[in-house]
């Protein structure tokens with residue numbers, strides 16, 4: 001089976017991928033749902049009538065929430081038909097007039113947030129990241145907190161501040177305590193950082209408040225994955241986070257890539273779940289493999305410099321699976337709605353070139369990262385653009401596109 | 416000026432109050448916006464044509480978000496006209512046919528969440544509460560964390576789990592660590608608690624991500640207040656909260672009272688802001704008085720027992736004002752949307768009969784609270800109903816109605 005759409009070598013979006021996104025164009029400004037294929041977007045609002053009637057409204061919506069809510073069987077139906085529409089010899093292939101309005105150049109499209117995000121949760125599920133941070137701040141002996149291997153630690157994030165790739169982020173102002181024990185100061189964040197993460201959207205009908213989602217049911221609640229940069233004001237976080245967790249250090253903004261890659265596209269790249277010791281409680285156990293070999297790359301492009309890779313990590317390093325994250329999130333009865341976003345936490349690998357944040361790469365500012373030329377970094381500087389990419393490699397490539405964001409200078413404070 | 420609607424002695428809802436809510440009735444099941452007056456509800460969808468055209472759509476909506484977004488001047492316009500409609504001699508007074516459809520008995524109405532809550536934040540702004548918890552867990556010397564008097568500590572909560580008064584809450588299952596240093600166990604929460612809080616809804620047009628809200632601007636971003644019970648699984652919280660804050664211990668459910676009491680109604684009960692030392696940073700300073708004398712009462716009604724008051728506190732004990740909470744929330748650029756909910760944190764007074772949680776009232780389970788008869792408590796038992804009331808008292812009474820919730824037994828775990 002092959003597609004009639006041109007797929008350049010190394011494209012993130014072959015016929016096997018078919019990720020969903022929300023886009024608009026200059027001459028048609030309403031937001032609509034599309035599927036990425038090669039360098040094109042298939043506008044699902046234009047071809048909705050080719051799909052079963054029960055999904056057509058969802059395909060004509062301006063966010064993916066309705067399709068997410070329809071659930072697992074609907075996702076399979078839609079995927080099957082999208083694939084057949086894009087296959088050589090299809091009705092769409094034979095109708096060049098329809099192709100003209102249904103296939104849009106990605107370069108002509110503006111991408112938007114794929115869903116209305118009701119709630120956003122950030123986990124802390126990479127063992128190498130949690131260990132690194134622990135060693136830095138508490139020493140080797142107490143690196144992992146006692147709870148860490150018993151449950152997927154996480155916290156509620158700020159849904160309103162999630163933005164789509166390309167949105168610039170101003171360096172925040174805030175309170176920090178540069179000298180331990182001294183009075184805090186107010187001013188621009190000095191230790192501004194990225195966090196390399198992935199996140200998935202919840203799908204399926206919502207569980208009611210009080211109803212738990214089992215790990216078994218959880219497999220049908222994962223709609224698809226995006227790349228994420230959880231911008232972090234390290235110095236603000238250090239001062240504010242005791243005892244209720246990160247707050248203004250994180251609601252600066254959280255960037256996600258616009259294309260949602262489905263579990264169906266990722267399944268061929270499944271790898272064994274991370275070995276867990278101690279054995280988790282029954283509510284966290286599952287036999288199903290739900291870990292994926294997704295290469296993750298972070299580049300920094302200084303305002304006047306060349307784009308340089310600073311980290312190469314992989315989704316597979318996560319200790320806790322998405323199914324365990326869902327089961328734990330809902331164990332006390334939390335209702336999860338379609339469009340909710342659950343993030344992995346910073347994903348660091350084992351080696352120092354695979355760490356998912358400047359905090360770790362510069363080891364708390366004690367090491368210098370070279371960006372080529374004369375540019376070096378410990379944390380992010382104004383004008384730096386952070387570019388995260390992700391892809392699975394095998395007989396074909398399943399890519400995520402990019403999650404980009406540029407650091408702009410602080411907006412001065414005026415009362 | 417007086418109203419033609421009967422106002423029983425001691426009513427929470429005289430003509431000076433006029434709180435907003437969302438309700439439905441058995442014979443008209445669509446949700447609509449109403450204003451409480453005595454034992455009636457004025458159905459704003461029925462009388463919308465009496466209001467300026469620019470607010471009519473907002474008054475015909477099924478949530479308050481649109482009215483919240485219209486902003487301060489619109490709120491004043493609507494309040495003025497509602498007051499005149501309900502005043503003796505008004506068009507409504509003279510039209511008994513219209514009264515029949517516009518004035519509904521509260522006893523015939525079902526109340527719903529007043530707004531679509533995009534994001535929910537919980538602060539920790541009561542100095543007596545923070546001190547009590549600090550003394551219990553860290554001793555008198557280190558009771559308040561170093562950051563506490565410099566910024567209003569808060570965290571992002573779970574918006575989806577906010578429910579309206581009357582919704583029962585199942586005792587959650589979760590992980591706890593009954594013996595320090597030992598392995599955790601999985602089972603029903605043993606230290607289930609309420610938290611006496613108040614919360615306010617954000618109004619006004621949203622600030623964009625990156626734009627700060629000053630304390631001055633903040634005064635026009637507060638739409639109105641409700642009572643809140645932030646249900647808390649203390650033993651779950653203790654095990655899970657390090658280092659990222661409370662998570663599943665809090666997303667069990669958070670109850671709010673259905674009637675939103677506006678700042679205009681509270682203004683006559685303003686009292687001086689809590690004295691602050693050290694002087695906060697300029698971004699947190701304001702001259703405006705924004706503290707209110709609101710009596711708060713918590714009752715517990717056991718399944719087979721009499722309703723007993725366990726705490727009497729007051730909103731005025733908050734160290735940080737709502738204006739400071741808004742300014743701090745947005746200082747790193749967080750966008751605040753109409754319908755967002757910002758809660759005070761547990762409000763405890765100075766004396767042991769004014770503490771806002773069982774944790775404090777039973778002093779970590781070391782004291783017994785008598786509920787009359789043979790009933791005693793350290794934490795909540797199944798079948799207990801927690802009833803929070805709030806009111807301002809002066810020449811007249813501005814009440815909040817009730818925030819109720821009953822603890823149901825754990826739903827057993829099945830995988």
Ligand SMILES: [Ca+2]
Nearest residue numbers: 195230345346
């Ligand atoms: Ca993070």
Ligand SMILES: [Ca+2]
Nearest residue numbers: 610645760761
């Ligand atoms: Ca609370």
Ligand SMILES: [Mg+2]
Nearest residue numbers: 230250253254
């Ligand atoms: Mg963030």
Ligand SMILES: [Mg+2]
Nearest residue numbers: 645665668669
């Ligand atoms: Mg809660």
Ligand code: NI
Nearest residue numbers: 119159534574
């Ligand atoms: Ni939220």
